[in-house]
Amino acid sequence: MSEVKELTLQEVSEHNNKKDLYLIINDKVYDCTTFANEHPGGEEVLLDLAGQDCTEAFDDVGHSDEARALLDDGMLVGNVKRMPGDPSPKAKQTTSTDSSSSSSASGFGVGLYAVILIGGAIAYGAYNYLQAQQAQQ
Numbered sequence: 819m820s821e822v823k824e825l826t827l828q829e830v831s832e833h834n835n836k837k838d839l840y841l842i843i844n845d846k847v848y849d850c851t852t853f854a855n856e857h858p859g860g861e862e863v864l865l866d867l868a869g870q871d872c873t874e875a876f877d878d879v880g881h882s883d884e885a886r887a888l889l890d891d892g893m894l895v896g897n898v899k900r901m902p903g904d905p906s907p908k909a910k911q912t913t914s915t916d917s918s919s920s921s922s923a924s925g926f927g928v929g930l931y932a933v934i935l936i937g938g939a940i941a942y943g944a945y946n947y948l949q950a951q952q953a954q955q
């Protein structure tokens with residue numbers, strides 16, 4: 819049984835190059851040195867974030883479950899040890915902007931239904947009108 823390592827942000831930040839590349843995701847430290855050149859999203863993005871907390875960037879891409887599984891499959895080094903004065907973990911936060919954007923999304927849904935309903939009604943009216951015209955001839 820290997821002991822879980824604890825690394826400070828300072829220690830992780832020293833692993834910031836192609837030959838020694840650590841990333842922090844959800845307060846866990848991963849050694850991505852060998853994975854970097856196999857990364858489907860490219861080596862550059864990982865190098866840019868080397869030694870840093872990339873939780874937000876990782877989540878924003880919408881990585882698959884397989885990508886998440888890869889992390890714990892051999893890359894895990896240990897946990898982040900937060901010291902007093904360190905920045906807080908970069909987790910996804912539900913902000914008021916999020917809820918307003920979701921409400922505008924649902925507003926768009928209602929608008930779309932209205933367009934479909936009104937469009938349908940107009941098409942039905944036009945069809946009836948044409949039928950009546952034809953009946954008159």
Ligand code: HEM
Binds near residue numbers: 882883
């Ligand atoms: C060690 C952490 C990471 C792992 C294990 C990983 C793994 C993967 C995998 C397996 C894919 C293929 C698509 C999928 O299955 O979701 C992918 C795509 C991608 N990754 Fe990562 N990734 C990591 C970190 C990052 C970071 C920090 C970024 C920064 C923005 C990033 C950016 C991307 C992009 C842009 C793609 C899309 C590539 C495309 O579809 O053309 N990845 N990653």
